[in-house]
Amino acid sequence: MLLEQINQPEDLKKLSIEQLEQLAAETRQFLIQKLSVTGGHLSSNLGVVELTIALHYLFNSPDDKFIFDVGHQSYVHKMFTGRMDKFDTLRKYKGMCGFVKRSESEHDVWEAGHSSTSLSAAMGMAMARDLKGEHNKVIAIIGDGALTGGMAFEAMNHIGHEKKNLMVILNDNEMSIAPNVGALHNYLGKIRSDRNYVKVKEEVEYLIKKIPAIGGTLAKTLEKVKDSLKYMVVSGVLFEELGFTYFGPVDGNNLPVLLETLKQAEKVEGPVMVHVLTLKGKGYTPAEKDSYAWHGASPYKIESGQMLKSVGPPMYTDVFGNTLIELAKQDERIVAVTPAMPSGSGLTTFSKHFPNRMIDVGIAEQHAATLCAGLASEGIKPVFAVYSTFLQRAYDQIVHDICRANLNVIFAIDRAGFVGPDGETHQGVYDIAYMRSIPNIVLMMPKDENELRHMLKTSVEYDDGPIAVRYPRIAGLGVSMDEPLRTIPIGSWEVLRPGDSAVVLAVGPMIPIAMEAAEQLSKEGVQLRVVNARFIKPLDEAMLLQLAKEHVPIITLEEGAQPGGFGSAVLEFYSSQSIYGLQVKIIGIPDYFVEHGSVPEQRREVGLTVDRLVSDVQALMPRKRQRA
Structure with a gap:
């Protein structure tokens, strides 16, 4: 197997293109096998196999900096940087981290478990490079979901202004953890499906085939002309206007095309945006069919794709979602707001019952918080369902827009406390400290899943300002559920x-x-x-x-x-x-x-x-x- 010959990135450079494609197939099989035991982020990593191979084949890590946004799609990167033998310990105690981690390898130059940070980090590294008089490449890899985060736009604005040599690879798989929303997602959809490009490409291919007995050199030249036409026909005007030279969209799972595009992009002075289309879950049919479920997979049976989840009491998240439906049936003022986490926050069923009262803003916690403030100011009862670790990103909005105005926003803070395998970037252990110091807010936590239901009822009935209920990422205790729901006196133990x-x-x-x-x-x-x-x-x-x-x-x-x-x-x-x-x-x-x-x-x-x-x-x- 070729995979057994890869210990460091230099080993990739010895392989032919055909061997690299074989390596991609072996890499997918390795991931499918290992993650069936450990669990982890399967679908996103299956999608970036060719992209990661191409990066390590063309560039020189760690001198050239690869900055993975979020970092959960870095498993292939870890494989090719000396950590293949550690995959049995993935996400386990004292084992290999499921995200990029600087202490693990010199090749991990940036670590993050939250999205939309890569472009700012890349700009900082590019500026540091120039200040030191060095000449290495800086390459940020960001997903189309993460690109909706406001921080990414702030960074793009600065990058385009400064004109630093920097490459951004937009890994567009048309989905993050949940279906992407918003104008940017729609814009990328137009680029993907631009019929002018498809039409011109088909016509050029037809003409090339009509030329008899063309030589190899001419054929290659014409093929390059055909591929280059997309840059003339497809609109990347948003990125161009922001100061980037735009390449794409290109097939991110077609290794020869991807390599050629990255070679062209490398020659450009100034910031470059390479838009690649990848298939999330590629190579494993269950993950291709349902990449949402396979974003963060528990251990599973490879042959059937059946996930091996334990049976027991309901998760707190599910109790929250079901109770909110019950309350929303009684109170039409209730709306649910989530920053791209409808499934993880237990709101999938709610969205089916109340599609007009379910608001998914995308990866935009700050916007979500102030949106809730606006809703509350007009008499709506917004329930902001958010992971504790992601709520950190909206701290200013909680202080300035919600608590200062004493608006009746309900915070449903999921993943409060330890979160297990996701580790330090996702621990929900800081919300008590950063929220209880803010005037006007009420903060509570239930002893079991039954009390969670009553706390949600209490939150809806409360009209005197912001109120928050935090609950853990674990199953409940299996207690019986009271009927009917009741309110709990505020401040009572x-x-x-x-x-x-x-x-x-x-x-x-x-x-x-x-x-x-x-x-x-x-x-x-x-x-x-x-x-x-x-x-x-x-x-x-x-x-x-x-x-x-x-x-x-x-x-x-x-x-x-x-x-x-x-x-x-x-x-x-x-x-x-x-x-x-x-x-x-x-x-x-x-x-x-x-x-x-x-x-x-x-x-x-x-x-x-x-x-x-x-x-x-x-x-x-x-x-x-x-x-x-």
Whole structure:
């Protein structure tokens, strides 16, 4: 096999074009085989096999910089840069990251798990190159979905103005995680289907075939003329007006055509846009038929394409989606807003029930947030369904456009807490810290999937400003669902287990850990009170004051960043009340980025475990007895 001969990019340069095409087929089989066991981003990587081969064949990584937008389509790049033997550990704890990661390889020059950053990074690298007097190539690879992000437009505007030597490859597979939306998507569709180009191409091919016995050199020349005609006929005027020399669209899965186009583009001075069309999921029929489902695949059976998902309680995401449908049937003011994540946010079924009340803005979190503000200002009830990690991108809009105006926007914050294999770029562990400091907002988290339903009801009934409910990327606990839905008093906590030895204030998925620890401690005569601290803001101040009177040791337990988190809020409250001398222990996520792995592994790493909680409670007991 040719694949066995590839250890570094230099090995590709020794192969013929025919061998490179064979290598592409072997690469696809390798990915299909390995990801059937580990899971991962299959369809996007199958689509960029030829493109990645062409880049490493023509250019010289790491001197030439390859900047992958998002980075989940970098598996082939990893294969050709010395990491083929690490694929059994893909997305596993202490194993190979599913995104580009600078600490893994010198060939990974930029890392990102969020979209639309590559062009800005590329511009920075190109400017640094020129400042240092160097002459390497800088190449950004961005998808058509990521190109809809506002940051990408800001970068294109700057790149076109500065006229730096820089190549942008627009990997156009007509879809991101969800169907692309917006004017840019429609514009790219016009370029793809331009009939003038198709007509001229067909006519030139016909004329070439009519010329008898043409020699090889003339035939090649005429073929180049035919391929060049598309640059004259197809409109890339948007990119040209932004200052780019536009090439395309070209077949990104046709290796000879792709190589020839990149060679032409390399000769151009200034910024270049190469528009390539690729087939997401290419080479694996199930992924070609449904690239959405195969964007982030769980382990699967290769022959049938059946994904091996465990059966159990519903995911919090699904409970959210079903409950929102129930609420929307009762309240026509409710609309759902998502930044290109209708499926991931559990809104696919909602969109079928209420197509006119489902708004997908594309990869544009900032726009989505302010859009919600505009909707709310006119009496609509917008539900902004967004991953915690992506909501970070709209921080200014939350502060300036929503909370400052005290508008009634509902935030449904999915993937709150650890997210498992997606790792540090996707961890939803910062939203408590960055949201609770903003005036006017209410922030809550349910103890189980049933309470999530009631919190959504509470959010819809709440009319006094922005309100947010955060929930994890895990299955529920399998509890029974109450009927009918009810509202929860804002700022109220509940005692789940009595006890007078110590109190744990637990948030969301930490409650089962607290309950198990309490059970273990009870065998030692230690009675740990477990409180469902379901409102992170406002706090249950009456209960906190009562705990201060009892002078009972307090432990806060949260799957969120410890600096500025829920535990910090408790300490701030006691400080504001001039209450000192209490024993308050904070257990949260320490001040570093936690890498990929399973959620239980991530929790063990930072001490969000039953054993840690038991140990901390035991450590508090002697001091309490001495005071008594």
